[in-house]
Amino acid sequence: MDNSTTTTETAAPTLPTSFSDVFALLMTFHALRDWLKLIVLGGALETCRRLVFGTWAAFISSFFLTAHFEENDTSYEWMMVWLAQHPAWQKAREVQISTRDYRNYDSSPAMLEGEEHTDSHFQPTRKLAYLPSFGTTNLMYFRGRRMTVTRNRQYLDEGSTHESLTVKILTRSRVVLNELLLEAKRAYTDDSKHRVSVFVPDSYNNWRTVQSRPKRPMSSIILRPEVKNMVLEDAREFLASEKWYAERGIPFRRGYLLHGAPGAGKTSLINSIAGELGLDIYVITLSKRGLDDTSLNALITDMPARSIALMEDIDAAFTHDVQRSAASSDNSDLNGGGGVTLSGLLGAIDGVAAQEGRLLFATTNHVERLDAALSRPGRMDIHIDFGLATKWQAGELFKAFYPPAAREDAKREAADDSDASETDTLLESAPATPSKQPTTLAKKDEITNLSYALRPPRLAPHVLNDLAAKFAEAVPDQEFSMAALQGHLMGFKTRPYEAVDAVAAFVERERTAAKRKAQLAQEKKDAAAAAVAPAS
Numbered sequence: 001m002d003n004s005t006t007t008t009e010t011a012a013p014t015l016p017t018s019f020s021d022v023f024a025l026l027m028t029f030h031a032l033r034d035w036l037k038l039i040v041l042g043g044a045l046e047t048c049r050r051l052v053f054g055t056w057a058a059f060i061s062s063f064f065l066t067a068h069f070e071e072n073d074t075s076y077e078w079m080m081v082w083l084a085q086h087p088a089w090q091k092a093r094e095v096q097i098s099t100r101d102y103r104n105y106d107s108s109p110a111m112l113e114g115e116e117h118t119d120s121h122f123q124p125t126r127k128l129a130y131l132p133s134f135g136t137t138n139l140m141y142f143r144g145r146r147m148t149v150t151r152n153r154q155y156l157d158e159g160s161t162h163e164s165l166t167v168k169i170l171t172r173s174r175v176v177l178n179e180l181l182l183e184a185k186r187a188y189t190d191d192s193k194h195r196v197s198v199f200v201p202d203s204y205n206n207w208r209t210v211q212s213r214p215k216r217p218m219s220s221i222i223l224r225p226e227v228k229n230m231v232l233e234d235a236r237e238f239l240a241s242e243k244w245y246a247e248r249g250i251p252f253r254r255g256y257l258l259h260g261a262p263g264a265g266k267t268s269l270i271n272s273i274a275g276e277l278g279l280d281i282y283v284i285t286l287s288k289r290g291l292d293d294t295s296l297n298a299l300i301t302d303m304p305a306r307s308i309a310l311m312e313d314i315d316a317a318f319t320h321d322v323q324r325s326a327a328s329s330d331n332s333d334l335n336g337g338g339g340v341t342l343s344g345l346l347g348a349i350d351g352v353a354a355q356e357g358r359l360l361f362a363t364t365n366h367v368e369r370l371d372a373a374l375s376r377p378g379r380m381d382i383h384i385d386f387g388l389a390t391k392w393q394a395g396e397l398f399k400a401f402y403p404p405a406a407r408e409d410a411k412r413e414a415a416d417d418s419d420a421s422e423t424d425t426l427l428e429s430a431p432a433t434p435s436k437q438p439t440t441l442a443k444k445d446e447i448t449n450l451s452y453a454l455r456p457p458r459l460a461p462h463v464l465n466d467l468a469a470k471f472a473e474a475v476p477d478q479e480f481s482m483a484a485l486q487g488h489l490m491g492f493k494t495r496p497y498e499a500v501d502a503v504a505a506f507v508e509r510e511r512t513a514a515k516r517k518a519q520l521a522q523e524k525k526d527a528a529a530a531a532v533a534p535a536s
């Protein structure tokens with residue numbers, strides 16, 4: 001017997017040492033193998049699906065033209081006005097209803113289709129506006145072409161939002177897009193024919209429309225005709241002479257400095273000029289928090305050509321005490337809290353980046369405080385001094401306030417009232433003494449306030465002239481602002497006789513108030529001086 005023992009050696013399991021060993025090991029598990037097959041197959045299928053869909057989308061979009069419109073661009077405004085007028089929204093199933101006109105054109109309440117108005121004195125003309133709602137894609141047709149409109153709103157920091165529009169038109173031709181833009185611009189222009197748009201910078205210093213004001217007729221600005229016509233004609237001529245400027249190498253810009261008493265019509269004149277020349281107004285407040293030289297420069301560069309830059313109360317930001325310095329941080333305390341330096345402003349007005357073809361209007365109540373560099377020709381080419389109201393202005397303001405009605409208008413109104421004889425009496429023989437308001441009006445006044453407010457007397461021109469002369473006689477020359485006189489007349493919107501009657505009391509009251517104010521100012525000054533004296 002062989003004592004030798006036979007040992008059966010069982011190999012100890014060895015751990016896989018390479019990736020292929022691991023893979024081979026895993027492959028021994030059937031389920032895992034099947035899973036892996038599934039993953040590979042699924043991945044391949046998904047890739048194929050994406051490829052097909054991507055190619056399909058690219059194929060489809062090759063037939064479309066896509067245009068993006070961003071809120072801070074004027075083209076966005078064109079499109080929104082055009083869309084608001086488009087009949088497609090009347091049928092759309094998801095729309096944004098706006099009771100305001102898209103650009104705040106009209107402050108009267110909106111009227112629904114089929115709604116009847118109960119108040120015969122108050123006839124709103126504005127309809128409800130239907131706009132694309134946010135986040136939806138709307139289908140419509142432009143010149144027979146399929147078109148989709150998507151309006152998006154993005155929420156930014158500080159709670160502000162940014163809107164955009166994406167328009168896709170089934171065409172490969174740029175001509176169609178151009179036609180759409182032309183039509184939208186035309187809609188916008190027609191819509192704003194009687195309006196002046198006012199833009200201000202938002203918190204990110206991007207221009208935004210804030211208001212669309214009705215145009216103010218030049219005739220309503222009471223200034224010596226030669227002054228107001230000179231400014232208007234100068235601005236008109238400037239806009240028409242781009243070539244002249246280019247040939248002489250003179251920068252195509254014009255600046256106007258309107259200075260003088262507060263409430264004398266500086267801002268009103270600028271609004272009227274903007275309306276007359278069809279220009280938009282871009283308001284720059286130099287002392288605005290967050291505005292520095294760089295953002296001011298960017299704002300002026302971003303202004304469209306042929307527009308008005310309006311800098312009101314320019315003295316509030318800069319006085320001749322301020323040193324010209326490029327370092328805004330050094331100056332920020334001196335220039336009214338804003339970060340704009342005088343040199344920054346000068347650079348923005350006429351530096352390389354300054355916009356060509358723009359009219360700059362600056363207003364101030366203290367022209368003597370302005371740095372000479374700011375008001376020199378080339379920056380402020382025309383200076384206009386606005387004084388306190390002259391007697392002539394007082395009389396003209398009165399006439400503008402109670403315009404005489406044309407005889408035919410008065411007759412038509414009289415027929416409507418079936419009371420023609422009363423109106424005729426009014427026109428022919430209005431009372432000679434201011435204290436007697438015509439009785440027909442007095443009666444109407446008693447009936448309802450509304451009819452009272454809407455029925456100013458229709459005075460014959462010679463009666464109106466007499467009253468205006470009496471009013472002007474009672475107002476001292478160059479003592480009160482036009483705004484103050486207007487304030488007085490506002491208290492007598494439909495009562496010209498009483499307005500004349502009460503003007504003497506108004507003058508007395510204003511004088512007493514002015515005296516009191518001067519007294520208080522003096523007392524304050526004395527108190528300040530007394531406080532300084534012991535200390536020094």
Ligand SMILES: Nc1ncnc2c1ncn2[C@@H]1O[C@H](COP(=O)(O)OP(=O)(O)OP(=O)(O)O)[C@@H](O)[C@H]1O
Pocket residue numbers: 220221222223261262263264265266267268269363364365386482483484486
């Ligand atoms: N010359 C004027 N003709 C007609 N209305 C005037 C005139 N001046 C002032 N007003 C009236 O007074 C009000 C204030 O006018 P406006 O704001 O234009 O004055 P301003 O000179 O710009 O004043 P401020 O310097 O205080 O800004 C307006 O409602 C305007 O209708």
